[in-house]
Amino acid sequence: MDTNIISLAQQIQHYFPKFYLAGGTAIMFKYNHRTSYDLDFFSFKAFSYNRLSQKMTGLFKNHIDSWQRMEDNIDFFINGIKVSFVFFPFENLEKTEKKNDIILASDIDLFLNKVYVAGRRIDPKDPFDAAFLYSKNQWGKDYIEKNFEKKFHGQSYKIYLGALCSFDDYGDLPQWIKDTLLTLIDPA
16 A cells, blocks of 8 residues: 555644544555545535635645645645545544554445445546445445435445446446346346
8 A cells, every 4th residue: 555645644633633434445544455546535525725725735745746626625736646625514423543644434334435435536436335245245235225214314335336346437347246246136
């Protein structure tokens, strides 16, 4: 695992303790399951993008290559590493964990986030990460569906799962990913 990304995550976590990692890099920090070169810091509470950008540019002024503000996040490129601060208004179901002074979402929250984001973008890292976490934890299908609909109130788990399992959209995925995720779908 790249020590530069760990060091940067620790620095950012120190200055922004209300944020936590909730993407593929959080899974990498826990299990070293794949390589990831971006940091996705989430907050379920709204935050000031202006204040955050002022603080970041003050702390990392000589290291920020560029930054960009979007609707619900702000991205900084620090020494080639993408660092995102994301407003994600969905509370975690389980307590966050701490590893190497970095706050990480729980496995179930990471898994549910991966299912959710698959309905909003097409990125082969999402089925890979979801299949990895499901293989590792083997949650029951009812448990997953109940918790998805609890976390993402008003959203249909089956629609998001369908998006995650639309394998043709992702290009060439390893068969183990498809086989693992297909076990989550009830036969017709």
